[in-house]
Amino acid sequence: MSKDIRIKKGLNINLIGEAEKITSKAVLSNVYAINLQDFHGITPKMLVKQGAEVKAGQPLFFNKDKEDMLFVSPVSGELVEVVRGARRRILTLKILADKSQEFVEHQTIVPQNASTEEIKTLLLKSGCWSFIKQRPYDIIANPDVTPKAIFISGYATSPLSADLDYILQGKEKELQAAIGALAKLTSGKVHVSVGKGSQSVLEAMSGIELHRVSGPHPAGLVGTQINKIDPINKGEVVWTVTPQDLVIIGELLLTGKYNAERIVALAGSSVKEPKYYATKIGAEIATFLYASGVNTENFRLINGDVLTGSQTTPNGYLGHYNSTVTAIPEGDDYELFGWNKPVFDKISTTRSLTFSWLTPNKKYDLNTNTNGEHRAFVVTGMYEKVFPLDIYPLQLLKACMVKDLDEMEQLGLYEVAPEDFSLTEFICISKQPHQQIIREGLDLLYKEIG
């Protein structure tokens, strides 16, 4: 049985440089790294010292607030460097990979026969717990709280992001095992959504509530789907997992090994041959970026998609949650009369001498220029047109900016993650940093209320 969800409000951002559906094996990376910024709000406590030999799947550090939540190495090798920032905060852990890989072996689990506690313990000690996120607050899930439901979006609508139907091909067994295990952890349902008319392996899964989603971005964002299927109320918790992370969880359950392999889309107009690469979490991006080649020196490399990813460099490392790496041109140049001349080559939601409304299917080559300066909020009624959640976006942003906790709660901050505001941020005339405002609001609420 499936249910249809049709999203009307939104905006598809069509960009040049979509990854071609060919997967190459990326060159093995010498050094793999874990970037601690990927784990928002986690205070790490190291378990191994610099110079230690580790196996793939061996814990490197744990969460200070939740000591049984372990974070593991993607490969076996030597922990060569612990990069620290201000006040000795750990930023990055670098592991020099061995020629032959050794894995930490866990007991395999058949989800149907396992208890909740067994599954939880395995996920926590194997490092796979880090793939489970919770809302409210958009952080790694608290294992002590039972979620009212688990949401998995198998439909990617963000610009240039990896096609999930493609990268999940042949992973039915892993996905089914992971879904079976997750179903034991919730008091409610496991909601899985796929694109309407797509060929997703997720459709055949058992033990799920299937939803077919159609409509423009952000239809594929899990936040949109939660809001339409079973919105979060105050005091409730839901978990979200991305399908490519389910594959890793599934493989752990089936084989007992933490296998950090994943297929990554390399996309963007600055990439010569955008396509898919098989690599591992934490691999150096240069290992596959230059295999496809870049057509400019002045590009921005993004760990993730253009709306929600984080900036990195070719010497940076594939992020923990990412299955997309994007390269687009930097826009660090002035534009003569950019504010009043007719514009045909950039996207706009108005028609003020901007003509993207004439060509809704055209693919654009956007750069990182802000196209204007930061201003106070002036225009109203525009965010709502690309924001399908039943929430007043402008009012919620303002509540976050003035740190009004009651207002933040009442207007629905519990239901959102920063990524839900990526589209309003894109169209914002005042060039306000929406995602940052929401992130800070969530952090404040978490700190004050928990």
Place this chain on the structure above:
Amino acid sequence: MSLKSNLHNLREKYKGKKMAPAFNALHTFLYTPNETTHSGGHIRAVDDLKRTMNTVIMALVPVLIFGIFNAGYQHYAAVDAANGIIRQASLFGNFITWENFLMGAWTVLPLVIVSYVVGLVVEFIFAVIKGHEVEEGYLVTGMLVPLIVPIDTPLWMLAVAVVFGVVIGKEVFGGTGMNILNPALTIRAFLFFAYPTWMSGDKVWVHQAVEKAGGPDAISGETILGFLAQGKGSEMTYSVSDMFFGFIPGSVGETSTLLILLGGLFLIFTKIASWRIMVSAVAGALVMGLIFNGAAELGWIAETSKFYGLMSFEFWKHLLVGGLAFGIVYMATDPVTGSQTDKGKWIYGFFIGFISVMIRVFNPAYPEGVFLAILLMNVFAPTIDHYVVRANVNKRMKRLQASADLAGGAHGKAKELKAETV
């Protein structure tokens, strides 16, 4: 070295200095800055505040040009009328003439220049003192102000009013985007209450009517609303088409309903202004007009009453005369001071139209109520929004309640699971 790199070097030189906002304000008019995204998403849509404001100005330019010609035309028409010649307006015959243009430009352009120069100087000073960038809000305000004042407003009065309006109406609240009252209307209101003799009456609406008053060559400067308010509606010589095309006396930019209508359609098409506010404000005005017409028809009010003239004025004509159309299209739709929610915009717009016509009829001293109605609704807009947003909050509360009531099955299982984990 090119202009671009020269200016870039200057920008770098000024960075962090006191004068940086002033330099950047000018620089960004030539070049959009080289700023790249540094938080959140890595790409941005093309629209910025400058483009938005520019679109509104584009919608105002035809009105300004018409206002210039009309200023000249009304002057010469009034002179003719004083000599007993009644003019028939004709667009190419006696309206678009060099004579009218020169007379109009000579009187209107100084208003535009004073409004912009004084207002922008205040904005620049505040930006430099407070160290923020110069925001574009005044680009539209500066254009609106000369269009909503009587033609012969002394320039020093305008300058004083602009300083008052920008400082008290906007900057003390934190600048563009933070103000409660529409700055252009604050300026208008200041003029009205500080210098009432220059802002109302039967002389101020036509160039030189005040100077010539009482002399042998005295000319009339009365608006249609003025005629009606004094019960002299029958003395008017203006046809409905004069009212629609705008060949009538009034504030500089308010007369041509046709051009205002086109400007409004342009703003709706470009998605810059809210069609909800415009439509509901027109509806509000028509409803109030109909109520008054009905009252007059039923004989509730004597023909000798001083309100009779305006009450019996056909309801739809209210949209053609005075500043109602201009106010609805260009001032009520100001997003900062108007309602910010879609539902709120319906309510907000309706009351602007409704109250405008009400003030028109019941205020004999000054038969124009649009600016007061909009200012009043500016004050109420946050209240309207509050109740609209509360409805959303209440919905969320009800949902919470419903899920708590549903405790039975789901909750039971949750408790079980919790017990297992403990």
